[in-house]
Amino acid sequence: MTIVFVSVVLNIHQAGVADELYRLCDGNFWFVETSNPEGDNVKGGKSEDFEKRPYLIRISDNKQAEEHALQLIRTADVMVYGAAPLNYFIERVRTGKLTFLYSERWLKQGWKNFFSPNLIKQMFVYHTMCHNKPIYLLGASAYAAKDFNLMGAFGGKAYKWGYFTQCADLDIDCLLKAKSSACIINILWCGRFIDWKHPEVMISLAERLKNVGIDFQINMIGTGCMFESIRTMVNNKHLEAYIHLLGAMPNEKVVQVMQVHHIVCLTSDRNEGWGAVLNESMGNGCCPVSSFEAGSTPYLVKDGVNGFSFSLRKENDFFEKVMWLIQHKEECMKMSKEAYRTIHDVWSPKNAADNFFRLSEVLLSGNKITITNGPCSKA
Numbered sequence: 001m002t003i004v005f006v007s008v009v010l011n012i013h014q015a016g017v018a019d020e021l022y023r024l025c026d027g028n029f030w031f032v033e034t035s036n037p038e039g040d041n042v043k044g045g046k047s048e049d050f051e052k053r054p055y056l057i058r059i060s061d062n063k064q065a066e067e068h069a070l071q072l073i074r075t076a077d078v079m080v081y082g083a084a085p086l087n088y089f090i091e092r093v094r095t096g097k098l099t100f101l102y103s104e105r106w107l108k109q110g111w112k113n114f115f116s117p118n119l120i121k122q123m124f125v126y127h128t129m130c131h132n133k134p135i136y137l138l139g140a141s142a143y144a145a146k147d148f149n150l151m152g153a154f155g156g157k158a159y160k161w162g163y164f165t166q167c168a169d170l171d172i173d174c175l176l177k178a179k180s181s182a183c184i185i186n187i188l189w190c191g192r193f194i195d196w197k198h199p200e201v202m203i204s205l206a207e208r209l210k211n212v213g214i215d216f217q218i219n220m221i222g223t224g225c226m227f228e229s230i231r232t233m234v235n236n237k238h239l240e241a242y243i244h245l246l247g248a249m250p251n252e253k254v255v256q257v258m259q260v261h262h263i264v265c266l267t268s269d270r271n272e273g274w275g276a277v278l279n280e281s282m283g284n285g286c287c288p289v290s291s292f293e294a295g296s297t298p299y300l301v302k303d304g305v306n307g308f309s310f311s312l313r314k315e316n317d318f319f320e321k322v323m324w325l326i327q328h329k330e331e332c333m334k335m336s337k338e339a340y341r342t343i344h345d346v347w348s349p350k351n352a353a354d355n356f357f358r359l360s361e362v363l364l365s366g367n368k369i370t371i372t373n374g375p376c377s378k379a
Helices: 012-024 063-075 086-093 110-115 117-130 144-150 172-180 200-211 227-236 251-258 276-282 317-327 329-346 349-365
Strands: 003-007 029-033 056-058 078-081 098-103 135-139 158-160 185-190 216-221 243-247 263-266 287-291 308-310
Touching (some): 003 063, 012 029, 098 349, 185 200, 185 251, 276 287, 317 329
Parallel strands (some): 098 135, 287 308
């Protein structure tokens, strides 16, 4: 089988799956990078972190590489189309070959997004060219399939997908034993300090935990436009002993920090397409309390099994879920272990690639799919 993956840039959330697909295809896998890999497009690593991958084709300002990419788009058995110029998707659709659209949700802001020029163009192509063709959705959000269904697209042709981070083979029992011996509860928040990630929610949490006499500390990793306002809030509310703003740090250090925390909080609203920090923290033994509006939460978090989801719209929901975990330390450790297993065994790059390869084989042969859980199960 030959597979080509076309997207704006190869980053840390795709590289693991790409490595595994290259292995599964015996080298007949290519990742076509359509933009210059600089600036905000590169998540979790610099462009040189990925440039030595044997399957990577960079076509920006390179006519010869683009011609090679177009030939692969026309001839590969399977194509995955991510965030890339629409002409590559159109070129592929014309062939009638098996194609997957890899997408987060479009309607993050509801009906306002219907007026997005890019969405209008994509839906025009879908409704004029894709009906009755083997075009499927890989939904990198638990809400992606529903959004597309509202636009009359991908009915019965959507599969679960996401962003995938590496998950090490940890001695999880040993790691959790070390955590259980800690004198205080360590709570982690990690992300950009911007409005729709709601870092201010952690200030409210700290106030309430302090008022009921909990011995805890909250560490917040990241930077952003709200960083100074959050710092001011911490100081004004005299929470300096409880909340530590750690700033930006390299991914390797973030992993180390995650491994000494009991609880991780994801407080984003519906503008969070996925939220890969949830993968990373669960894969390092943190028990999540995660907003169900974030695209990854319904796929990754099973309430009361490997963590909790909560509603930003319910005043006490977040505090009560965190408080329950603090008061039930043994159950928190059990959920942390299940959280690790969820990422290591189900939502890992290897399992995602294995399932995608199986799904592609089944769709190419006309047989029925049997994947019932995790990546490439029905959305």
